[in-house]
Amino acid sequence: MAAIERTATRIAGFANPELDFQLMRMLGAASYGGGAPGEIFAARAGLDETPREWPRRFADLAAGIERLADVALGRGHRVSAREHYGRASMYYRSAEYFCDPFVGEALQYGLASQRCFAAAMPLFADNVIAIDIPFGDVLLPGYFCAPAGGAVDGRTLVAITGFDGTNEEMFFSAARAGLERGFNVLLAQGPGQVSAMRRYPDLVFRPDYEAPLAAVIDAALARPDVNGDRLGLYGVSFGGYFATRAAIHDPRLKALVLNSPIVDLKAYLLGFMPPGAEEMEDLPLAYVDEIPDEMMPVTMKLSFKSACRRYGVDGTHAWLKRLADFRAEEGLERIACPTLAVVGEGEGEEALRQLDVFAAKVGGRVTRHVFTRAEGADMHCQVGNLPLGLAVVYDWLEEVL
Numbered sequence: 001m002a003a004i005e006r007t008a009t010r011i012a013g014f015a016n017p018e019l020d021f022q023l024m025r026m027l028g029a030a031s032y033g034g035g036a037p038g039e040i041f042a043a044r045a046g047l048d049e050t051p052r053e054w055p056r057r058f059a060d061l062a063a064g065i066e067r068l069a070d071v072a073l074g075r076g077h078r079v080s081a082r083e084h085y086g087r088a089s090m091y092y093r094s095a096e097y098f099c100d101p102f103v104g105e106a107l108q109y110g111l112a113s114q115r116c117f118a119a120a121m122p123l124f125a126d127n128v129i130a131i132d133i134p135f136g137d138v139l140l141p142g143y144f145c146a147p148a149g150g151a152v153d154g155r156t157l158v159a160i161t162g163f164d165g166t167n168e169e170m171f172f173s174a175a176r177a178g179l180e181r182g183f184n185v186l187l188a189q190g191p192g193q194v195s196a197m198r199r200y201p202d203l204v205f206r207p208d209y210e211a212p213l214a215a216v217i218d219a220a221l222a223r224p225d226v227n228g229d230r231l232g233l234y235g236v237s238f239g240g241y242f243a244t245r246a247a248i249h250d251p252r253l254k255a256l257v258l259n260s261p262i263v264d265l266k267a268y269l270l271g272f273m274p275p276g277a278e279e280m281e282d283l284p285l286a287y288v289d290e291i292p293d294e295m296m297p298v299t300m301k302l303s304f305k306s307a308c309r310r311y312g313v314d315g316t317h318a319w320l321k322r323l324a325d326f327r328a329e330e331g332l333e334r335i336a337c338p339t340l341a342v343v344g345e346g347e348g349e350e351a352l353r354q355l356d357v358f359a360a361k362v363g364g365r366v367t368r369h370v371f372t373r374a375e376g377a378d379m380h381c382q383v384g385n386l387p388l389g390l391a392v393v394y395d396w397l398e399e400v401l
Helices: 017-032 037-044 054-074 078-097 104-123 167-180 194-199 210-221 239-249 265-270 285-290 298-311 316-323 349-361 380-400
Strands: 127-135 138-146 156-160 184-188 231-236 255-259 339-344 366-371
Touching (some): 017 078, 017 167, 017 380, 037 054, 037 078, 054 078, 078 104, 078 167, 104 127, 104 194, 127 210, 138 194, 156 167, 156 239, 167 184, 167 231, 167 380, 184 210, 210 231, 210 239, 231 239, 231 380, 239 255, 285 298, 298 316, 339 349, 339 380, 349 366, 366 380
Parallel strands (some): 156 184, 156 231, 255 339, 339 366
Antiparallel strands (some): 127 138, 138 184
């Protein structure tokens, strides 16, 4: 080793594309205080190309940062405590992601992420509060975030993530940028989503997502600091499907942002699978752990188990049959509000095709935006360049609302 060196830390990703994306996902959240690259790469060092050690490694990192936060808060260092709690929350979330969804460790880490974020909430200069949204006989979890000086003209964005995101993650990947621009941001999760299933384990995905989102919009409009004439909806990842369904049925929306538009969830998800996947022999959930890793990688096993968990099914055939109900092509002409439809060029042909279908059929004005590899923003949800992705989203919203 040289007598003087810049650093002993080495920046290295993964050959496994799923692990590499999850690494970039953490680095993306760091743009808004949800991580620090040095901590992330210190935890990444020594991990192999499987996710087996990932949960423990990032949970240990989170626990150490949470202890720093507790000490800082005890000494009256509120800003330091807030920043530590925020990073710890996101590291626990990352640990939760690669856990077996049927094992208690996943819930343990998820609740720890929620706990750290709750500790950070009163330390923000802006107003961030936890809310419960009545929907049938359950209370959907959410956060209402308001700028310290109040939103400009009461403009408000309801933001919903997709399959595996959380409300806490959406604060760093959507809300904090909105607060800086004078927006109220209401974060919420519905049936099948991670934050909701922490509370209601049997509340699985449903195709008519206009129903839970109507309750979320009701909650937003019930607030005196929300201007109903300046209300937008932002759907991220699978949230692009959820938000599309809501916009078809709810004329109260004044602007819609889809990242990206999903009008046929089954076709979208089959795009991740090899050709002919629909014709393959059924794989029951009960047998998946018996398959050698050489035949079915651990990342694929975890994804399959998460799908069964969130959709409430017990095998591949039941899952594919269930997915057939998740469509939003009919009624697109009823979406009258302006829409921003975005996608990364690295997301594949099916994502781009569904953007084209949406833009051709929707009733209102559509602004298309394709993020490029040259911008470092071609990844799913622009996790590689969140500042650029959110600038496009909020600049458009400022002009429309």
